[in-house]
Each structure stands twice: as structure tokens, then as C-alpha cells.
Amino acid sequence: MEQILRSAGEKTLDEASRSGVEAEAFLMHAKELSIEIVDGRVETLIQADETGLGIRVIKNGRTGFAFTSDLSDKAIKDAVHDAISISIFTTQDQYHILPDKAAYPEVQVFDQDTADMSLEEKIEIARSVERSAKSVDMRIAIIERSGYDDLEYCNLIMNSKGLYACETGNFSGIYIFLVAEEGNDAQNGFSTMSVRKAKDLSAALVGKEAAANAIRALNARTIRSGKMPVILDPYVATRFSGIISSMVNAESVQKGKSMFAGKIGEQVASPLCTIIDDGILEEGIASSSFDSEGVPAQKKNLIENGILNTYLHNTYTAQKDGVLSTGNAQRGSFRGFPTVGSTNFIIVPGRDSKDSLIDGIDRGLYVTEVMGMHTANPISGDFSVGAAGIMIENGVLTYPVRGVTMAGNMAEFLQNIDAVASNFRFYGGKGSPSIRIKELSIAGE
Amino acid sequence: MLDKALLAEVVQFTYSKGIDFAEIYVEEKQASNIFCEDDQIEKVHSGRERGAGIRVVKDYNTAYVYTNDLSRSGLMKAAAVARDAIGGRPSGILQPINLSKIDAVFHIEYQRLPEEVAFEEKIQYVMKANQAARRVSGLIRQVTVAAADVHKKIQIANSAGEFIEDDRNRVRLLVNTVSESNGIIQTGYESAGGVCGWELLEQVAFDDLAIKAAELSVRMLSAKPAPAGRMAVVMSSEAGGTMVHEACGHGLEADLIQKGLSVYRGKIGMQVAAPCVSVIDDATIGNKYGSFSFDDEGTPGQRTILIENGILINYMYDRLTAQKDGRISTGNGRRESYQHKPVVRMSNTLISSGQENPEEIIAATGQGLLVKKMGGGQVNTTNGDFVFDVQEGYLIQDGKIKYPVRGATLTGNGPMALANIDKVGNDLGFSIGVCGKDGQGVPVSDAQPTIRIKELTVGGTMLSNAR
Incomplete structure (x- = not known):
């Protein structure tokens, strides 16, 4: 061939x-x-x-x-x-x-x-x-x-x-x-x-x-509105990764479509948060020797202990910023122009068990599903998504919850990550463990 | 395009003993798009693509093989793969296939075909719209304007002896604006499109579209956080029919019904919405974005009443699901391209207009949310739960529009929302979109009059209204 x-x-x-x-x-x-x-x-x-x-x-x-x-x-x-x-x-x-x-x-x-x-x-x-x-x-x-x-x-x-x-x-x-x-x-x-x-x-x-x-979602009910701690299941966390990956995308940054513009070197997330993009991860689903323009693929620490290190670049955006391409040119097929995209995008797991994240929460929500994630705004950082999950009361998972919305802003979301578990799992090219957010608005009845 | 005799040969070759249905779909496509951002033409694309998909059905199981190789040997190879995958044996020809051409009943006329309009001219329209948006306010930070057109020629031939040829053109215009003031960023979005050529610009002023998007993003800068909690929601006709499409339409697609994935299963003849609500899917409205002469299986496009005065009348069918239910296709078998097998899809879906004056509907609402523009949404057809983003919303107090609100989402349940519609306006507004299902996107339009839903959950960051 x-x-x-x-x-x-x-x-x-x-x-x-x-x-x-x-x-x-x-x-x-x-x-x-x-x-x-x-x-x-x-x-x-x-x-x-x-x-x-x-x-x-x-x-x-x-x-x-x-x-x-x-x-x-x-x-x-x-x-x-x-x-x-x-x-x-x-x-x-x-x-x-x-x-x-x-x-x-x-x-x-x-x-x-x-x-x-x-x-x-x-x-x-x-x-x-x-x-x-x-x-x-x-x-x-x-x-x-x-x-x-x-x-x-x-x-x-x-x-x-x-x-x-x-x-x-x-x-x-x-x-x-x-x-x-x-x-x-x-x-x-x-x-x-x-x-x-x-x-x-x-x-x-x-x-x-x-x-x-x-099965765990059967007979779910809505809950009283309020601000509460929230734990995101790895799958849900990878849905949020989608928003983060567009915020670190140099194309978005250069066009003023990312709240991370001008924030290199700044604390943009909690010190517990480290995010990498690894184009050469062994057996990674998004791994390759080179990106869609033929630039060598590589591993980058995007956010290291909360500090924003670099954006994702292709040749064009790198040239514009006076840096080297990070090997993140991407195209969906031969029908498209190379844009910028993530490879294996990873929220690095911590040491805590998932259960220890739940311990000590008096009233909170363990979120297992989000709907309408694509409506989150990567520019302003505002999001308001439908959510379902399991209620946490007095440190234990209790009854299933549905029909609530979870709203907040990505800047606060990232700063408010107060625990990162060890239960890591990939969904396609995005991988994450469970993460805990100190507080988010949950609207129910 | 391909010779009719070759199409017949491929179908004949595939249609061997034990096979229920065989079909070839051929597509030749020319597409272009223009994209303006940062006050400059950033990207212009153009492409040509040819391909064919061969479908073989046996006992409701489908094998689908597609290829870009349209030579006789390429097609025969694909046909053999499809036939063998489904377990057809080259043991005997059932009957000779004589293709006879079916003519369209509903015709779409085109005036200025995409290839007849020079790139230069299309680029001028885009740049003019960009400037119009930027002139609206000093607070505009970014404007993206895009125009896309596609000209598709298709041929379909099948083992029932049906043969159709169709020529389709679509033009789509998009404007996205970003405004900023004191660190607050808001976006505005407008789109228009049709199954038509560039004569679309006679119906839709591109500049006005751009101005509208720009004004929206500026207006939303002064929006206050949306309230949260349960309240009455008035959806303006300007919002288009995203809600009816998502919260109701998908649940009336026969494939979801047959798999038991719809709340509307087994409810034909039953009251599924308020008596003031009628829902129709109609592929034969002028040159709307979801209109077509034939669906992508060669069935003529038609008008199907789904819900009449709140009573569920019919589902939407393609050929396969219709056969399963002993019905005939309602002309809703659509596919994105030759790379996809047809599935049940909507065309132009709408809630019919009612009697009431839209202004009076607002005036009769004590406290609630007015939705003028919907954003994206998602629905779980199994239980009917949905969530929608509100792009342009206003707080209603004492029957008056008070102030714009931002960050609102609507959460609810499709059947419950339809049952809770208590006022239907005498207007009708359309919106366009590309509907995604089973990994394929097809152009659709949706419409609704101004309606009021007695109660929905509004999600926002302002929890003060909540109990």
C-alpha cells in the first residue's frame, strides 16, 4: 500500500x-x-x-x-x-x-x-x-x-x-x-x-x-438544590478533559477563545492537578510516530502541579508563538486541513482510593453521567450540564440521583480539585481517575 | 455517474438465493467551504469525492460494504464481500432485475448551483458579513463567519427494481461572535441554510445574520446569572424547534421504538401530549434544510403526521423498520454519505401553530423564563430526559420581560414537557442543524410556534430562587 x-x-x-x-x-x-x-x-x-x-x-x-x-x-x-x-x-x-x-x-x-x-x-x-x-x-x-x-x-x-x-x-x-x-x-x-x-x-x-x-441508576430521584462537594467518575472526568484540551489548544488561545490565554507559568489549577498529553505512550490509542503534518510526536506536561506549562501546537501556531511544534497537528481524515488536537490526554492519577474521596463528605454527589457537555463554553469557562449520579451522605454512597444540573466555571473547577484518586481508566484517547471538586452548584427541585 | 446497466448487474450479482434485499447507492460529491476568522479568510477548502455503498439484507441483518473504487471490478468485489458476509450463496439468480426509474413528486428547483458561483464572490459575501458583525460594537472581540456548499449527485438501484437519480444542493451560512467587557465573555451564534443554491441570499441577508449574532453576544454581556429552580418557560418561535426535535422527534423514530428504546413505544392512539400540540415531520416544505425529493433509500419524501391534538398517530419509518411492522416507509431512511447505511431520521420536524398571540402568552406568565434562542441539547430517548442550553434567555416577571440571563439550561422530560404545554402561539419559526445519530450527521430543520411549558427545571448558577 x-x-x-x-x-x-x-x-x-x-x-x-x-x-x-x-x-x-x-x-x-x-x-x-x-x-x-x-x-x-x-x-x-x-x-x-x-x-x-x-x-x-x-x-x-x-x-x-x-x-x-x-x-x-x-x-x-x-x-x-x-x-x-x-x-x-x-x-x-x-x-x-x-x-x-x-x-x-x-x-x-x-x-x-x-x-x-x-x-x-x-x-x-x-x-x-x-x-x-x-x-x-x-x-x-x-x-x-x-x-x-x-x-x-x-x-x-x-x-x-x-x-x-x-x-x-x-x-x-x-x-x-x-x-x-x-x-x-x-x-x-x-x-x-x-x-x-x-x-x-x-x-x-x-x-x-x-x-x-x-442498574445503579434505577429509581433515581432529584435532590434539593444547593452547593456541595462533587466527585467525578473517571468517565465523567474525561468528558471535562475535552473542555480542558480545547483550553490548552494554541489555536483557541491565539484566537482569544481560551481562558488560558497569557497564563503560561501561572497557577491555573489546584496543586493536586497534573495533566499530560503523551503522543508516544506505549500502546496508547492516540499514539503515533508523527502528527498529521509529519512532525515527531512527543510527551508534554501541560499542567504540572497546577502550573500551566505549555499549549498544544501544530507548525502554524508554533511559528506564530515563536516556539516549536509540540507534534499536535491533527486531521480527522484526508478531507481536512491540519488543525490542533490532543493525543493521549491524561489527568495523572493520585494515590488515594476512590472510597477515601467519599469519606468525610456530609452531603455531596458522586457524578456518573453528564449530558450536554458540548454546551460548556471554553472561552468564559461557564458550564451548566445535566447530571446523574449517586448521593453521598455522611461519607457513604446512598441513593441514585437524576434530573439535576451541575453548573460552575472551569477556572474555579480546576482550582477546587481537592482530591485525585488512583482508579485510572482510558476512554478512547482521554484518561482520568476519579477527581473531587470542593464545591459546585447543583440545581434540582 | 454510473451506467444503469452496471447498477443492475451489481444488484443482480448480490441478489442471490436467500437474500431479502440488495441495493447500491452511488454518490458523487463536490463540496467547498470558506472560513473567516480574525478579520481574514483563514481557510478555503474544496474537495471531490466519489463512492458507492452496497447493502445486502437477509432476515433483517445487514451487510454494508463501501468503496471509492467505482470500476466494475471494484464494485463487483465489494458486492461479493457484502453477499458473502450475510451468507448469500452464488448458487442461483432469483429473478432478473429490471430497473425502472421512479420520478420525483416533490421537486426542488435550484437557481445558482455552488459550482456556478465563483470562489471570489462567495468570499466577498463572507467578508461583508464579517465586517457587518464587527461594526456592531467595540466590544466585539472575535467574529468567525463560514459558508459551505455541497453539490451531490446520487443514484440508487435495488432488488425491487427501483431506480432513482437525484441532484442535491445545499448552502449553509454560520456566524459566531465573541464579545467581552470587564472580563465577562459572551458568545452569539446564528445560522441559516437550505436545500438550494446561492439564491439562498435572496431569502436570507447574510449581513443581517451577522449583525444579529453580534448584537446577541453584546446584549448577553449585561445578562445576569440565570435563576435556578422550577418555573414556567416560554419558548419563542425564534428559538426554532430544537426541543421538539430532541425531546420528542427522536423517540418517534421506528428503529428506537422497535428496540424498546423509546418512551413512545406501544402508545399509538394514546394521549402523549397536551391537546393543543400537533407534531409533523415534513420533507416537502419548500427548500428547507431538511427537505428532499427522495430519502436515501429512494422513497419519495413526504409529510407524516406524528402527533395530532396530543394523540400519537404514527412513527417515522425507513424501509427495513417498516417491513418489520408491516407498514410502508414514510420516507425517513437517510444517510450521511455512501459511507453509511441508511437509518430512520427526521427531515423538517415541527409543532403546528396554534391560536394565541405570542405577546399575550408572555403577558399571561407571572414568573418564568423566556427562551429566544436555544443552544445545543441532548436527550435520553429511553426515559425521555433532556437537557438544553439556553443561548438567549430573559427573566419574565409579572408578565413582563425583565432582563437577559446567562448560563441557563433546561432540564426535563420529553413526554412531561409536551403534556405541560398550555399555550401555543399563532407564529412559526424555523432553525437548522445537523442531526447526529449512530455516528452520522444529516441536515435537518425544526420549527415551532411560541409555546409555554407550565414548569421545567432551569439550571443556573443563581441558587437564590431555589427552595
């Missing part, structure tokens, strides 16, 4: 150089498999074969982008010329440059065993997720969706400065969405796991976790 992509990349750069522009070719080939199980049978099986080319050209600081799914000579030529004709209309910006050649760290992202696994074995993994969830409790009434996914990809980046990077990788995942019922009440449960090696998938863990989530 590398040969086919490389040849298309060379044609792209040749065509661009004939037209007198600098260029970058991003090529991708992906094979995707998705198996969805209902009652032990394969309800949907999707197989995909996808190839594409994204072209970025730069001339006199003006940049243009075009993509095509067709790698024929004519389509490549058309796309190069589309990108050039577009670039004429974009604003001249001296910070648009292409990265130079580099040496890459060795990161293992391909697992031969996963690639060799038969379709039947994968279907069996998917079935066992469903089985393990159903075996937990009679109240697991409906399996909404459960299944297995995997992706094998080859990414190739080359540019006019002689940069050449190519990587073949794969990963797989399982997931389940289910419903527990009791009397007139129905509650959802969900769990997921993504790994580099299919043999590390734990169908039992995922099935049981989803079932337990749904």
Missing part, C-alpha cells in the same frame, strides 16, 4: 513544483470493520475500503487546500490546481510554513495478531460483550447496541521540503449501550474500550461496567 500512496504523493508534489508552489500531500488508506450484535446475531456488518488524498499548497504565505478520493493522474492534477486557485483568495500569512524533515521516535502501532484475527473470532468477541452484560442481572432488559470495531490504516505524509513519513497501524474496540428496567423506570448504561491489541480487549469488564452503570 505504501508504494501506491507514495507514487500518488510524488505525482502531487511534482505537479505542485511545476506550478511553482510548495506543497504537502497527506495520503490515507483505511480498512474498517464494524460488527454490531443483537441477541447473539450479527445485525449489521460494515466493511470499508477507503483511499484519499489531501493537498495543501503554500505560495507567498497564502495557503489552499483540496481533497480527492480519486488517485488517478487527472484527479490529482485537478486537485492540485483547485488548491492553487483557492490559495489566491486566502489571506497572506507569514506563519504558514511546512515542517522540515525529521527523525521519528519508534512507536509500536501495528499488531500483527489483530490483523490476522478471523472474522469469526471478532464476531465472538462482540457476542461475548453482550453475553457478559446480560449475565449481570435480570434487570438488564434491552441491549441497544453492542459490537466490535477495528481499523487498519496507512498514513503517508510528504512535502516539498523533503519530509517523508509513513506509518501503518491498527486498533480495535468494543462497546455496549444497554437499558436496565425495574417497574416503570428505565435507565441507560454504557461502556467502551479501545486498545492497540485486540487480545487486550476485555468483553467481561465492558459488559459488566455498562450493566452496573444502568
Whole structure:
């Protein structure tokens, strides 16, 4: 596959150089498999074969982008010329440059065993997720969706400065969405796991976790409004990580869309809070030797004991700030321009057990689910989200709670982290333990 | 696009013994988008994509294979993978497939196709809107303006012998503004779009859209923290129909019903909303953002009454879910692209207008929240719980609009909220969006008149109103 992509990349750069522009070719080939199980049978099986080319050209600081799914000579030529004709209309910006050649760290992202696994074995993994969830409790009434996914990809980046990077990788995942019922009440449960090696998938863990989530939420009720200490489950904490990762994104910072602007070196969070972005984490789902522009991936301490150390940069934002790219260029597919994004984004666990976080709380909420997280405002930091969880009274978990909103501001949220547990878990590329916030507004009845 | 004979050959090849349904969907797409930020054109994208998806169904199980390789050999290879995955055997042809073309009943006319308008012209519109927003106030800190268009050609052929060809164009405009004063930051957002060409600008003034977003972000700077607690909520027609889409529409999609994931399961013929409430899904309204001649399975777009005077009348179906229930598709089988299998989706979903004057609805409300603009939201269809962000809200006291409030969210339950609607205005306002479900996004529009919900939980940071 590398040969086919490389040849298309060379044609792209040749065509661009004939037209007198600098260029970058991003090529991708992906094979995707998705198996969805209902009652032990394969309800949907999707197989995909996808190839594409994204072209970025730069001339006199003006940049243009075009993509095509067709790698024929004519389509490549058309796309190069589309990108050039577009670039004429974009604003001249001296910070648009292409990265130079580099040496890459060795990161293992391909697992031969996963690639060799038969379709039947994968279907069996998917079935066992469903089985393990159903075996937990009679109240697991409906399996909404459960299944297995995997992706094998080859990414190739080359540019006019002689940069050449190519990587073949794969990963797989399982997931389940289910419903527990009791009397007139129905509650959802969900769990997921993504790994580099299919043999590390734990169908039992995922099935049981989803079932337990749904069952512990049954017969939930709302509570009296008030300010109270709150503990976030690792999954909920990773949802907040999403907001934090956009606040440390240099693109947001430079455009005045982050409350972290101008705060490098300042105490932006509690001393208990350390957050890293690790692009080369062993077996990390978001690990890679290089980012979407071909810059070497690396590990960064973003917030260290509450002090903001660095932002996440791609080549453009780094150039603008006069720093080096942190290897955080990212694109969803060949259809997009490289933006800035996180890799393996980690809230570093502490030493306390989850139970010790609950100890000593007279009245508080253990939050297991948030809704509407995307409505949080990364600029002002204000958030107000729907929440569900378990009430904490006199140091113990008591009854389930739903129908409340949890509101606050990210600046206070981060400063008010007063305990970080040791129960770390990854959800996709984001990982966190349980964390405790000294006080948040909870609105119920 | 592909030759009809080739499409028939692929379907025929796949439609072997034991297979219930086979289909090929072909798409050719050209898309562009323009993005302005920091007072400059930051990004302009353009792309072309071609692909096909082959779907084979047996005993309600689906195999879906897609590829960018539209050569005969590429398609046949994909067809064989799909057929084998579902357990079809190349043992015998069932019957010869004769494709006959179905013509559209509801037509959408296009005037200025995306490729007929020069980049330069589109960029001018974007820059003008950017300047209009920035002129509104010295407190504006950032303006982002985007315009996107897409021209899609599709072909669908299936084992029922149906064959359709469709040509679709969409244009979408977005404006986001950020204002700041004394350390307080507020945002404003406006969007417009349609299944149309650039003649959209004759219906929607891009500059006005930009000004509206800018004014909103400035106005919200003086907003006070939203109250928290249970109170009456008046939703202005300007808010669009996000609530009906999220809190009710999804629960009426037949796939969720059949999986037991909807509170509306088994409730046909029953009272599920206040008698003043009727809900309709209609793909055939002018050139609204959710309109279409055919859905993405080749079924003509149509108008479906879902709830009439509070009584549940019908669900929305695609081909597969309809067959399961012994019904016919309501033309709600949609997909994002050739990379997705069709699932049940809404088109343009609305609460019908009622009799009351919107101003009188506010005047009749002693204490509550007026919602003029909704933000994002999320709903749990299984139990009907929802949460919405309020982008533009005002406190109502003694029937009068008092002051803007910020940071409010609405938390509630879909069926309970619909049952609690006690006033329905004689106006109707649309909003557009891209609705996400099962990992695919499709363009939709939603609409509602001004309505009042007797009581909802408003979440805010001001707890003083709470008990």
C-alpha cells in the first residue's frame, strides 16, 4: 500500500513544483470493520475500503487546500490546481510554513495478531460483550447496541521540503449501550474500550461496567438544590478533559477563545492537578510516530502541579508563538486541513482510593453521567450540564440521583480539585481517575 | 455517474438465493467551504469525492460494504464481500432485475448551483458579513463567519427494481461572535441554510445574520446569572424547534421504538401530549434544510403526521423498520454519505401553530423564563430526559420581560414537557442543524410556534430562587 500512496504523493508534489508552489500531500488508506450484535446475531456488518488524498499548497504565505478520493493522474492534477486557485483568495500569512524533515521516535502501532484475527473470532468477541452484560442481572432488559470495531490504516505524509513519513497501524474496540428496567423506570448504561491489541480487549469488564452503570441508576430521584462537594467518575472526568484540551489548544488561545490565554507559568489549577498529553505512550490509542503534518510526536506536561506549562501546537501556531511544534497537528481524515488536537490526554492519577474521596463528605454527589457537555463554553469557562449520579451522605454512597444540573466555571473547577484518586481508566484517547471538586452548584427541585 | 446497466448487474450479482434485499447507492460529491476568522479568510477548502455503498439484507441483518473504487471490478468485489458476509450463496439468480426509474413528486428547483458561483464572490459575501458583525460594537472581540456548499449527485438501484437519480444542493451560512467587557465573555451564534443554491441570499441577508449574532453576544454581556429552580418557560418561535426535535422527534423514530428504546413505544392512539400540540415531520416544505425529493433509500419524501391534538398517530419509518411492522416507509431512511447505511431520521420536524398571540402568552406568565434562542441539547430517548442550553434567555416577571440571563439550561422530560404545554402561539419559526445519530450527521430543520411549558427545571448558577 505504501508504494501506491507514495507514487500518488510524488505525482502531487511534482505537479505542485511545476506550478511553482510548495506543497504537502497527506495520503490515507483505511480498512474498517464494524460488527454490531443483537441477541447473539450479527445485525449489521460494515466493511470499508477507503483511499484519499489531501493537498495543501503554500505560495507567498497564502495557503489552499483540496481533497480527492480519486488517485488517478487527472484527479490529482485537478486537485492540485483547485488548491492553487483557492490559495489566491486566502489571506497572506507569514506563519504558514511546512515542517522540515525529521527523525521519528519508534512507536509500536501495528499488531500483527489483530490483523490476522478471523472474522469469526471478532464476531465472538462482540457476542461475548453482550453475553457478559446480560449475565449481570435480570434487570438488564434491552441491549441497544453492542459490537466490535477495528481499523487498519496507512498514513503517508510528504512535502516539498523533503519530509517523508509513513506509518501503518491498527486498533480495535468494543462497546455496549444497554437499558436496565425495574417497574416503570428505565435507565441507560454504557461502556467502551479501545486498545492497540485486540487480545487486550476485555468483553467481561465492558459488559459488566455498562450493566452496573444502568442498574445503579434505577429509581433515581432529584435532590434539593444547593452547593456541595462533587466527585467525578473517571468517565465523567474525561468528558471535562475535552473542555480542558480545547483550553490548552494554541489555536483557541491565539484566537482569544481560551481562558488560558497569557497564563503560561501561572497557577491555573489546584496543586493536586497534573495533566499530560503523551503522543508516544506505549500502546496508547492516540499514539503515533508523527502528527498529521509529519512532525515527531512527543510527551508534554501541560499542567504540572497546577502550573500551566505549555499549549498544544501544530507548525502554524508554533511559528506564530515563536516556539516549536509540540507534534499536535491533527486531521480527522484526508478531507481536512491540519488543525490542533490532543493525543493521549491524561489527568495523572493520585494515590488515594476512590472510597477515601467519599469519606468525610456530609452531603455531596458522586457524578456518573453528564449530558450536554458540548454546551460548556471554553472561552468564559461557564458550564451548566445535566447530571446523574449517586448521593453521598455522611461519607457513604446512598441513593441514585437524576434530573439535576451541575453548573460552575472551569477556572474555579480546576482550582477546587481537592482530591485525585488512583482508579485510572482510558476512554478512547482521554484518561482520568476519579477527581473531587470542593464545591459546585447543583440545581434540582 | 454510473451506467444503469452496471447498477443492475451489481444488484443482480448480490441478489442471490436467500437474500431479502440488495441495493447500491452511488454518490458523487463536490463540496467547498470558506472560513473567516480574525478579520481574514483563514481557510478555503474544496474537495471531490466519489463512492458507492452496497447493502445486502437477509432476515433483517445487514451487510454494508463501501468503496471509492467505482470500476466494475471494484464494485463487483465489494458486492461479493457484502453477499458473502450475510451468507448469500452464488448458487442461483432469483429473478432478473429490471430497473425502472421512479420520478420525483416533490421537486426542488435550484437557481445558482455552488459550482456556478465563483470562489471570489462567495468570499466577498463572507467578508461583508464579517465586517457587518464587527461594526456592531467595540466590544466585539472575535467574529468567525463560514459558508459551505455541497453539490451531490446520487443514484440508487435495488432488488425491487427501483431506480432513482437525484441532484442535491445545499448552502449553509454560520456566524459566531465573541464579545467581552470587564472580563465577562459572551458568545452569539446564528445560522441559516437550505436545500438550494446561492439564491439562498435572496431569502436570507447574510449581513443581517451577522449583525444579529453580534448584537446577541453584546446584549448577553449585561445578562445576569440565570435563576435556578422550577418555573414556567416560554419558548419563542425564534428559538426554532430544537426541543421538539430532541425531546420528542427522536423517540418517534421506528428503529428506537422497535428496540424498546423509546418512551413512545406501544402508545399509538394514546394521549402523549397536551391537546393543543400537533407534531409533523415534513420533507416537502419548500427548500428547507431538511427537505428532499427522495430519502436515501429512494422513497419519495413526504409529510407524516406524528402527533395530532396530543394523540400519537404514527412513527417515522425507513424501509427495513417498516417491513418489520408491516407498514410502508414514510420516507425517513437517510444517510450521511455512501459511507453509511441508511437509518430512520427526521427531515423538517415541527409543532403546528396554534391560536394565541405570542405577546399575550408572555403577558399571561407571572414568573418564568423566556427562551429566544436555544443552544445545543441532548436527550435520553429511553426515559425521555433532556437537557438544553439556553443561548438567549430573559427573566419574565409579572408578565413582563425583565432582563437577559446567562448560563441557563433546561432540564426535563420529553413526554412531561409536551403534556405541560398550555399555550401555543399563532407564529412559526424555523432553525437548522445537523442531526447526529449512530455516528452520522444529516441536515435537518425544526420549527415551532411560541409555546409555554407550565414548569421545567432551569439550571443556573443563581441558587437564590431555589427552595
